[in-house]
Amino acid sequence: MADHSSDAGDSSNDGDISSVMGFSGFGKKARTFDLEAMFEQTRRTAIERSQRALEERQKQEVEESSVSRPVSHTEKPSTSTSRKQEADSSSSSDSDSDVIGPPLPPQKEDDDDDDDFVGPPLPPGYKRSTADSDDDDDDDDEDDDNPVRKIPDTHEITLQHGTKTVSALALDPSGARLITGSYDYDVKFWDFAGMDGALHAFRSLQPCECHQIRSLQYSVTGDVILVVAGNSQAKVLDRDGFQVLECVKGDQYIVDMANTKGHTAMLNDGCWHPKIKEEFLTCSNDGTVRTWDLTSEKKHKSVFKPRSLQGKRVTPTCCTYSRDGKLIGAGCQDGTIQIWDRNLSVHTKFHCRQAHAPGSDTSCLAFSYDGVTLASRGGDDTLKTWDIRSFRKPLSVVSGLTSFFPMTDCCFSPDDKLLVTGTSVRKDEGNGKLLFFERQSLQKVYEIEVADTSVVRCLWHPKLNQIMVGTGNGLAKVYYDPVKSQRGAMLCVVKSKRKEKHAETLTQDYIITPHALPMFREARQRSTRKQLEKDRLDPLKSHKPEPPVSGPGRGGRVAAHGGTLSSFIVKNIALDKTDDSNPREAILRHAKEAAENPYWVAPAYKKTQPEPLFAEEEDEEEEVDKDQPEWKKRKI
Known part of the structure; x- marks a missing residue:
């Protein structure tokens, strides 16, 4: 009784405190949940439902087998079977009542496949159609099987590098910068994230002075760039274009290039x-392929x-690494x-003597992403794939692909199902095309007309x-394709062109002296326009410049040309361009007039x-000779 009375007193005290403080429920314990027990109960319920579904399926199979037999019209189902079904239905209803969670929506028809279906429940009155799901799966399979649908060509942007051939392209691994x-x-840097709709390069430089750029490539980490030009020394630049390394030049008088x-x-x-990331590869007209360390x-x-x-000795015209970096290939x-x-x-590990026509420059070698297939773009207007x-022998060959440039390349698609290359055209003879071939058979599946000029370089970035x-x-x-592509060109297209800001020039320097005395402080300039108006009214600042002096000159200022004596002499005598072949005749032409x-x-x-x-010169000379001593006399 004492305990009950104390409990009653505590409850009354709690009620008083809650009424005073203005909230209810003071002193009640929080509701606790046993999660392990709930998980265990859910697991058992799931096991029971799966067992029940299995029993119903077996029972339906038995019924179908009984229906297939010839049954007499007088035959009726036994009462025991009906009772068993009623018992099963009652047990199922009982088991359903024990299920924790929201009830399943009612369906028009029960399907055995629905019991095995994992996912959200269907809305009421809807029956899952296997045909619809099959169609969706077929469409997805078609998209996966047809690599042409993955080509991003719905939109394009044009970057104006210059007026001459773009002979090298490179994207960093992240796809943020293009060079x-x-x-x-020239080598130009394009930043997709920093560019606006004007599509201007943010940096331009000439790393190799007056040598054509042959190849550009970012390293694996994207922090340095390899620049290969028409000289004999490759250069490595950082991301901002500053030189990191310049390869040394060899001695051209040594016969053995090793x-x-x-x-x-x-x-x-x-x-x-x-x-x-520190190793790179170069090939040269000196007949060697060299690897370098940064x-x-x-x-x-x-x-x-x-x-x-x-x-x-044979000249290598292109070189590449395999995808795993264990092999080095060169086209000669x-x-x-x-x-x-x-x-x-x-010694070579693999060697094909007649890969392309002799005397033609193989312009590109490219390994597939799986490292099994090698594609070669030859100067004999062919594209070949090799195992x-x-x-x-080549796996497949495509001919008739015109190439006028020694760096026309080819590349594989990111899914490794397509092979891409470009074609060259002469001026006013058609459009250069970007051709897409199926990798196994090299059948042309798609083409893009780029412009009325040759297509030299092509690059398909797997990340973008x-x-x-x-x-x-x-x-x-x-x-690019807004649906299939990401970042890259899509970042700069949406930005509008920046308006040019014209800098407002001040008429005079404005010196700020915050701690000067009030009598020495300058008035604060409100705007440039008002200051210009004040300067216009000032007779000293708006003084008209003096015109050039006409006449002999005054105040130390020189007059016009020919006004002073010196300028007159320069103009009339020193700059006299009359050319007399005989200077004696030029002097004596005035002798007759002077005598008359x-x-x-x-x-x-x-x-x-x-x-x-006039004195006689001979007599004078003789008298001079007589007065002089013997050793000073002139010898005639």
């Missing part, structure tokens, strides 16, 4: 190692020397494709799913000496 190189020696520290002739191509700039890392069938001028193991530089495991194209008239085009009409010397001696008397 373009051209025959006009004994020189670097290339001695024009470079043709170069690329970064796909796994090692940390050591005094010498190359290793040398590969392609050779012909007779063992003579004699039409061969030679592949070495990266760690063994003496590295059997390198004697956008295609970059370099053309022969100085344009770089970017193709004397003006300067003769009138002064007219009274005292009307007839001039």
Whole structure:
């Protein structure tokens, strides 16, 4: 009884406190849930439902088998079976009442497949149609099987690099920056996130002075750029265009190119190692393919020397790494494709002697993403695919692909199902095209007419799913699809062009002196327009400049040309361009006039000496000789 009375007192005290403080429920314990018990009950309920669904399916199969037998019209279901069904229905209703959670919506027809379906419940009165789901699956499968639908070509933007051929393109791994190189020696940087609708490059430089840019590529990490130009020294720049490394030049008088520290002739191509961020590869007209290390700039890392069938030196025109970085491939001028193991530089691992026509420059080698297929773009207007495991014959060949440039390239699509390359055209003879081929059979499945000029470079970025194209008239085009692509060109298209801000110039320097005395403080300038109006009223600031002096000049100012004596002399005598071939005749042409009409010397001696008397030079010389000693006399 004491406990009950104390409880009653506590409850009354709680009620008084809650009424005073203005809230209810003071002193009640929070409701607790046993989560483990709830999970266990849910699991058991799910097991029971799956068992019940299995029993109903077995029962339906039995009924279908009984229906298939011939049944007499007088036959009726037994009462025991009906009772069993009623018992099952009652048990199912009881089990349903024990289910925790919101009830399932009623359905018109029960389907055995619905019990196995995992996902949100269907709305009431709707029956899941297997045909609809099958159609959706078929559409998805068609999209997956048809790689043409993944080509992003619904929209395009045009970047104006210059007027000459865009010979190099590169995107960093993240797809934020694009760099373009051209025959006009310029390398331009384009930042998609920082560009507006005007599509202007934020930086332009000439890293190799007066040498055409042959190849550009970002490293794996995207922090440095490899620049290969028409000289013999490749350069490495950072993201802002400042030089990090310049390869050393070799000694051109050494016969064995393996004994020189670097290339001695024009470079043709170069690329970064796909796994090692400090290593890159270059090939040159000196007949070597060299690997370099970013940390050591005094010498190359290793040398590969392609050779012909007779063992003579062959010029490599393009080079590349395999996707895993273990193989190094080079296309040569004699039409061969030679592949070495990266760690063994003496003998080739794979060698195809007649890959392309001899004497044609193989412009590009590209490995597929799975590393099995090699694509080669030849100077003989062909595109071929090769299986590295059997390198004697090409898998497929496409001919008639015109190429006028030694850097016309090809690339694989991100899903590895398509192969892309460009074609060249002469001026006013059609449009350059970007062609898409199926990888296995090299059947043309799609094409894009780019412009009325050649398509030189093409690049399909896997992260952005956008295609970059370099053309022969100085344009770089970017193709994208707002649905299938992301970032990249879509960032700068939505931005409007910035308005040019005209800087307002002040008429005089404004000096701010916050701690000066009030008598020395200058009035604060409210606006430039008012200050200009005040200066216009000031006679000193708005004084008209003095006109040029006409006449002899005054106040130290020089007059017009020819006004002073010196300028007159310069104008009439020093600048006299009369050319007399004989200077003696030019002097004596006035002698006759001076003798007939004397003006300067003769009138002064007219009274005292009307007839001039001149001394005889010979007599004077003889007298001088007589007075002089023997050793001073003139010898005649």
